[in-house]
Amino acid sequence: MTQSTAIPDAPFSQPTDALDSFAPRLLNWFAENGRHDLPWQQHQTDTPNPYIVWLSEVMLQQTQVTTVLPYFARFMDTFPTVQDLAAAEWDLVAEHWAGLGYYARARNLHKGAKQLAEIIDETGDFPQTLAGWEAISGVGPSTAGAIMAMGLHKYGVICDGNVKRVLTRWAAIEGDITKSATTKTLWALAERLTPVDDSGRFAQAMMDMGATLCTRSKPACLLCPLQADCLAHAEGRETDYPVKAKKQPKPSKFSDALIIKDTDGKILWLQRPDSGIWGGLWSLPLQFVEKVDGKANTKATVKKTLASDDKPSNIANDVRSNEKVYETEFTTAEQIIHEWLIKNELVTESVSKSLLDDAPIKHSLTHFHWYLTPRKLAIEATQITELNKNLAAAEIDFKWLTEQTAKDSLGLPRAMIKILE
Numbered sequence: 001m002t003q004s005t006a007i008p009d010a011p012f013s014q015p016t017d018a019l020d021s022f023a024p025r026l027l028n029w030f031a032e033n034g035r036h037d038l039p040w041q042q043h044q045t046d047t048p049n050p051y052i053v054w055l056s057e058v059m060l061q062q063t064q065v066t067t068v069l070p071y072f073a074r075f076m077d078t079f080p081t082v083q084d085l086a087a088a089e090w091d092l093v094a095e096h097w098a099g100l101g102y103y104a105r106a107r108n109l110h111k112g113a114k115q116l117a118e119i120i121d122e123t124g125d126f127p128q129t130l131a132g133w134e135a136i137s138g139v140g141p142s143t144a145g146a147i148m149a150m151g152l153h154k155y156g157v158i159c160d161g162n163v164k165r166v167l168t169r170w171a172a173i174e175g176d177i178t179k180s181a182t183t184k185t186l187w188a189l190a191e192r193l194t195p196v197d198d199s200g201r202f203a204q205a206m207m208d209m210g211a212t213l214c215t216r217s218k219p220a221c222l223l224c225p226l227q228a229d230c231l232a233h234a235e236g237r238e239t240d241y242p243v244k245a246k247k248q249p250k251p252s253k254f255s256d257a258l259i260i261k262d263t264d265g266k267i268l269w270l271q272r273p274d275s276g277i278w279g280g281l282w283s284l285p286l287q288f289v290e291k292v293d294g295k296a297n298t299k300a301t302v303k304k305t306l307a308s309d310d311k312p313s314n315i316a317n318d319v320r321s322n323e324k325v326y327e328t329e330f331t332t333a334e335q336i337i338h339e340w341l342i343k344n345e346l347v348t349e350s351v352s353k354s355l356l357d358d359a360p361i362k363h364s365l366t367h368f369h370w371y372l373t374p375r376k377l378a379i380e381a382t383q384i385t386e387l388n389k390n391l392a393a394a395e396i397d398f399k400w401l402t403e404q405t406a407k408d409s410l411g412l413p414r415a416m417i418k419i420l421e
Contacts, residue, residue, distance in 0.1 A: 012171065012188075012189060012192065013171045013172060013173075013231065014170070014171055014229060014231075015229075018229040019192060019193065022170075022193045022226065023193055023194070023195045023198075023202055025225040025226060026202065026205045026206070026209065026225060026226065027195075027198065027201060027202060027205055028225065029205070029209075029225035030201065030204065030205035030208060030209075033212075033223075034204065034205055034208045035204075035208050035212070038056075038065065038069075039052075039056075039069070039072060039073065039076070040052045040053055040055070040056035040072065041150070041204060042150045042151060042153070042200065043150065043200050043201045043204050048150065048151050048152060048153050048200075049151065050126045050147050050151030050152055051081065051082045051116075051126070051151075052076065052151075053146065053147050053150045053151030054082075054112070054116075054133075054136075054139070054143075054147050054151060055072065055075060055076075055085075055109070056068065056072055057143045057146050057147065058105050058108070058109050058112075058138060058139075058143070059071060059072055059075075059100065059105070061102065061105060061143075062101075062102055062161075063100065063101065063102070065211065067100070068100075071096070071097070071099075071100050074096055075096055078092070078096060079093075079096075079113075082113050082116045082117055082120070082126075083117050083120070085109070085110065085113040086110075086113040086114045086116070086117035087117075088110070090110060090280055091410070091411060093106060093109070093110045093411075094106060094280050094281050094282075094410075094411025095409070095410060095411040096411075097109075097411065098281065098410075098411040098412050098413065098414070099412075099413075099414045099417070101414070103277075103278055103279055103280070103281060103413070104138075104279065105138060106280075107138075107274065107279055107280060108137045108138025109138065111137040111138070112136045112137040112138055112139065115135075115136050115137060116136060119132075126151075126152075128152065128154075129148075130144050130145065130148055130156065133147050133148065141159070141187075142158045142159050142160045142163075144156070145157045145158045145159070145203070146158045146160075146203055148199075149199040149200040149202070149203040150200045150203055150204060153200055154199075155194075155196050155199050156199050156200070156203065157187070157190050157191050157194045157199065157203075158190070158203045158206065158207070159183075159186055159187050159190045160207070161210070162206065162207050162209070162210025162211055162214075163186075163190060163206045163207070163210060164177055164186055164242055165210050165214055165216070165241070165242055166206060166209050166210050166214045166226075167186055167189050167190065167193075168186070168232075168241040168242035168243070169214060169219075169230060169231075169232035169233070169238055169241045169242075170226055170229070170230045170231065170232070171189060171231060172231035172232050172235070172237075172241070173185060173186065173189075173241070173242070173243075174243055175243060176243050176244060176245050177242045177243065177244055178244060178245055182243075209224075209226075216239075217239060219238050219239075221233050221238060249293075250364070250367065250368050250369050251291060251292060251293050251367075251368045251369070252291065252292050252368060252369045252370075252371060253288075253290075253291050253329075253368050253369070253370050253371070254288075254289040254290050254291070254292075254360070254370075254371045254373070255286045255287060255288050255289055255329075255370065255371070255372055255373070256286065256287040256289060256348065256372070256373050256374075256375045257283075257284045257285075257286055257361075257372045257373065257374050257375065257416075257419050258284055258285040258286070258287060258337070258348060258375055258376075258377060259284060259351070259374055259375065259376040259377070259419075260284075260285065260337075260376075260377050260379060260387075261376065261377070261378045261379070262379065262381075262384050262400055263380065263381055263384070264400075265402065266400040266401055266402055267284070267400065267401060267402070267403060267406065268284070268285060268387075268398060268399075268400055269282045269283070269284065269398060269399045269400070269401055269406055269410060270282065270283055270284070270285055270331070270333045270334070270396065270397070270398050271283075271396075271397035271398070272331065273331055273332075277365065278413045280411070281410075281411045281412065281413050282399070282406070282410040282411060282412055282416075283412070283413060283416055284374075284416060284419065285333065285334050285337045286331075286334055286372070287330070287334065287337075287338060288325070288329035288330060289373075291368075332394055332396065333391060333394070333396040333398065336390050336391060336394055336396070337387070337391075340386070340387055340390060341377075344383065346377060346379070346383075347377075348375035348376060348377045349375065349376055349377070350375065350376075351374045351375070351376050359373075360372055360373045361373075361374070361415055361418045361419055363413075363414075363415040363418075370415070372415055372419060374419050384400075403420050406420075407420065
């Protein structure tokens with residue numbers, strides 16, 4: 001979306017005086033009550049660094065500040081410049097990101113660092129335009145606007161989740177924020193309110209407003225500098241905004257997480273494909289069990305899954321007959337392991353004799369809930385040799401590591417940490 005410095009003819013529900021006084025009131029509040037000690041903030045420096053703003057903005061997408069702080073510090077310690085991040089091996093980047101979630105962001109971050117390093121080599125500097133930043137992998141209009149405003153001290157407009165919440169309440173915007181028409185309205189309003197000469201501080205103030213006062217539940221309206229003309233507050237309908245279509249119940253997927261140990265007690269780890277869930281991270285071999293729709297009785301299904309202890313490998317053997325499911329739910333490495341288990345008539349076991357300890361790990365993703373049940377299997381030297389040969393022939397990236405070494409040296413999804421613990 002193209003951002004302009006003014007949209008004089010756009011129809012807004014608020015009167016002109018409220019529109020004109022919005023930024024001054026917000027900036028005065030921010031000066032006294034806003035956060036000024038976050039490590040990526042640039043509004044108090046004359047020489048802003050777009051690298052740290054870009055890095056923080058990517059990390060903060062769908063993630064709270066308190067969660068991001070230690071990850072940001074670790075990244076900056078290991079990758080103090082964008083060139084350092086660009087030159088790093090993916091495994092090191094994945095290890096630093098592990099546990100932060102939404103792993104496609106890490107892939108885009110690493111790719112974006114390489115793009116930025118090339119641009120700096122060619123031009124001597126970071127991109128200086130909105131379009132230039134939007135061309136970087138994983139950077140959308142709001143992130144680009146934040147970098148322009150806060151990372152370069154140029155004009156930039158943001159319209160992220162916090163901003164949308166503030167604006168929909170203040171202007172009582174009834175449209176579904178997932179619809180393009182509402183998105184256009186919100187961007188137009190954000191552009192109208194953003195001061196051309198101080199958009200960096202304004203962007204930070206809007207983020208703080210949404211994060212500290214205009215929160216999802218129990219907004220602190222009595223402390224808000226905008227309450228006098230906030231239409232949602234006037235109607236006592238603050239939590240009715242933003243309007244969003246009710247989500248359908250998420251389906252659930254059930255898989256086994258196989259803890260396959262060699263004669264030294266080391267565990268088999270597989271690197272996930274670049275695309276898809278946990279792309280590029282390391283995981284235990286996963287074996288698909290079943291899926292249920294969002295209306296199914298999940299508790300009953302979990303009990304059913306837990307009770308199937310004597311089923312070979314705890315896997316539905318006929319899954320191979322459904323080629324589409326088999327190809328979709330099993331990575332190439334997992335297909336090899338699945339076939340190898342069946343061929344050798346190997347049976348995985350419960351991790352413990354306690355039903356409670358052996359309960360699935362629930363891992364919620366954007367489109368479904370994933371229940372992962374740990375299962376163990378110890379194999380002999382000849383079996384290890386055969387399995388290694390099968391995986392190597394398919395050019396699969398795998399490692400045999402102890403639990404602690406895997407935690408220390410691999411990028412592991414949080415769900416894998418939970419299983420180990």
